[in-house]
Amino acid sequence: MSVSSAYRPDPRFAALGPEYGDVVSSAPFGELKLRIRNDRAAASVGLETLTDTEWVEHFGRFTPLPGQPGPIAMRYHGHQFRQYNPDLGDGRGFLAAQMREVATDRTSIEETSRLLDLGTKGSGTTPWSRGGDGRLTLKGGMREVLAAALLEARGVSTSRTLSLIETDERLERNDEPSPTRAAVLVRLSHSHIRLGTFQRAAFHRRSDMIETLIEHVRSLYHPHVAAGDVPGLLTAVVAANARLAAGWVAAGFVHGVLNTDNLNVTGESFDYGPWRFLPFYDPGFTAAYFDQSGLYAFARQPEAVFWALTQFAGCLKLVDDSDAGVQALTDALNGFGPAYIAELRAAFLRRLGVSSVGEAADQRLMDTTLALLREGGETLGWEPLFHDWFGGFASSARAVAGPRARLYQGKVFDDFRFALFEHEPDRPERLEQAVFAAPDPEDLLIDEVEVLWAAIDTDDDWAPLNAKLMRIETLRGALAG
Incomplete structure (x- = not known):
C-alpha cells in the first residue's frame, strides 16, 4: 500500500x-x-x-x-x-x-x-x-x-x-x-452531514439522536462552539451557509436544487446536478428545467438557504423547547440576513480584487456593480465585468482598451468607477498573471459544457476537457496569488 x-x-x-x-x-x-x-x-x-x-x-x-x-x-x-x-x-x-x-x-x-x-x-x-x-x-x-x-x-x-x-x-x-x-x-x-440528517432524527422524534448529532458536528466541524451551546452551533451553521449563498451570488452560480439534503453543516457546495453559471445578470435565471416556479432561481438562492436553515433550527428545538431556548434559536436564525449581506459585500470585493475600506463604501461598490451588470445585460454579461476590472483602478487602462470598452461609459458606469476607485487593489501583483492579459474571462456557460461533452461522447476525446481544467487551475492560482 x-x-x-x-x-x-x-x-x-x-x-x-x-x-x-x-x-x-x-x-x-x-x-x-x-x-x-x-x-x-x-x-x-x-x-x-x-x-x-x-x-x-x-x-x-x-x-x-x-x-x-x-x-x-x-x-x-x-x-x-x-x-x-x-x-x-x-x-x-x-x-x-x-x-x-x-x-x-x-x-x-x-x-x-x-x-x-x-x-x-x-x-x-x-x-x-x-x-x-x-x-x-x-x-x-x-x-x-x-x-x-x-x-x-x-x-x-x-x-x-x-x-x-x-x-x-x-x-x-x-x-x-x-x-x-x-x-x-x-x-x-x-x-x-446534511441538514436533512437532523431532519430524519426529528421526524422520528429522537431527541437523543439530535443531541448526539449536535455534539458530533460541534466537536468536529465547529469546535469554537462550547459543548452544550445549541444556539451557538446554529449560529455557526447559519454563518457558514450565509457565506456559501453569498459566494454563489457573487460567482454568478445557480445550484439548481437547494433541497435540505443538498445543504450541509459546513456550508459547502456539493452534489452538483443541473447547475449553471449566469450568462448575464438575470435574477430569475434557473438551472433546472423542472424548476418551473423558479423556486431556486439565481436571486432566490439566499431565500432558499434561509428556508432550509429554518427547518434545521426546528430540529434543534427538540432538545430545548423552553421559551428561552426557542428565543435563542430564533435569534441565531435571524442572524442570517445581516451575515449574508456582510458576506456578499466581502464576496464582491474578492471578485473585484480590492480591499475593504468600510461598510458604507463597500456597500456602495456592491450596489453600483450590480447596477452596471443590470444595465449591461446580455451585451456585457456577468463574468466579463469582474475580469475587466479585477484589481480596481489598477486595471483601468486594460479595461478601457479591451473588447467591452464601449460599455464603460455613462452615469451608471461613472457611479461604479467612482465607487471602485475608493478601494485599493488587493495584492495588485496578481494582475501580472497571464489570465488577465486575455481579452475574455475563463467562464463556463452551458454551450461550452455541451461542446466539451460532445468531444468525449462522439470521439472519446478528453483533451478539450483536460485543457479546460488546466485553464481553470491556472485561474485558481492567479486569483489565489
Whole structure:
C-alpha cells in the first residue's frame, strides 16, 4: 500500500452506529477507466502517492483504504422543493472514508487538523435507492468535475472532485440521449452531514439522536462552539451557509436544487446536478428545467438557504423547547440576513480584487456593480465585468482598451468607477498573471459544457476537457496569488 506517511485515517461517522448509516458494498463494476485524477486534492489527505492501479482499486472498486471501516450509506430525510420526503438517504453514493487533512506550514502532525470525507456518486444501489439503479452518467460526473473546479477557483466553498472513473455500463435516462455512458465519482469534502440528517432524527422524534448529532458536528466541524451551546452551533451553521449563498451570488452560480439534503453543516457546495453559471445578470435565471416556479432561481438562492436553515433550527428545538431556548434559536436564525449581506459585500470585493475600506463604501461598490451588470445585460454579461476590472483602478487602462470598452461609459458606469476607485487593489501583483492579459474571462456557460461533452461522447476525446481544467487551475492560482 503506497499511501503517504501523511495519511491519517479517522473514521468518526462510523462510530455513531447503525442508526445513522448502513454498511453497504459498491456495485460489482466490470472494466474501469481512470478519467480524472486530482492529485492536488489527494495530496491534502496523503493519497497522492497511490499508483493508478491502487487508485482504481480504492476509488472504483472501493477496497477500503487503511484504517477505514468500509462504505456507509448515510441516512437522512429532506424537503425536496419544500415537500417533505422521508424516503431519502444515500441512494447512489456512500461515505467511503474519513481522514485528517495534511498538516501544513507550521502546523505539526500532532495538532488537530480538519476532518475530511471521501463521498461517492454512482457507486451502486443501497437500501435508500428507491428503485433507482444507483448509477451516475459520465456526463453528470464530468459536469460535477467542472462545477467544483470553477467554484473553487472563484473562491466559493465547495467539495473537490478527487476522482472520476468510467465504468463499462450503459445507462437509460429520460433526460438525456440513451443509452449513455456511466461513471463513478469520488468527492473530497469537509462533511457530508446534511441538514436533512437532523431532519430524519426529528421526524422520528429522537431527541437523543439530535443531541448526539449536535455534539458530533460541534466537536468536529465547529469546535469554537462550547459543548452544550445549541444556539451557538446554529449560529455557526447559519454563518457558514450565509457565506456559501453569498459566494454563489457573487460567482454568478445557480445550484439548481437547494433541497435540505443538498445543504450541509459546513456550508459547502456539493452534489452538483443541473447547475449553471449566469450568462448575464438575470435574477430569475434557473438551472433546472423542472424548476418551473423558479423556486431556486439565481436571486432566490439566499431565500432558499434561509428556508432550509429554518427547518434545521426546528430540529434543534427538540432538545430545548423552553421559551428561552426557542428565543435563542430564533435569534441565531435571524442572524442570517445581516451575515449574508456582510458576506456578499466581502464576496464582491474578492471578485473585484480590492480591499475593504468600510461598510458604507463597500456597500456602495456592491450596489453600483450590480447596477452596471443590470444595465449591461446580455451585451456585457456577468463574468466579463469582474475580469475587466479585477484589481480596481489598477486595471483601468486594460479595461478601457479591451473588447467591452464601449460599455464603460455613462452615469451608471461613472457611479461604479467612482465607487471602485475608493478601494485599493488587493495584492495588485496578481494582475501580472497571464489570465488577465486575455481579452475574455475563463467562464463556463452551458454551450461550452455541451461542446466539451460532445468531444468525449462522439470521439472519446478528453483533451478539450483536460485543457479546460488546466485553464481553470491556472485561474485558481492567479486569483489565489
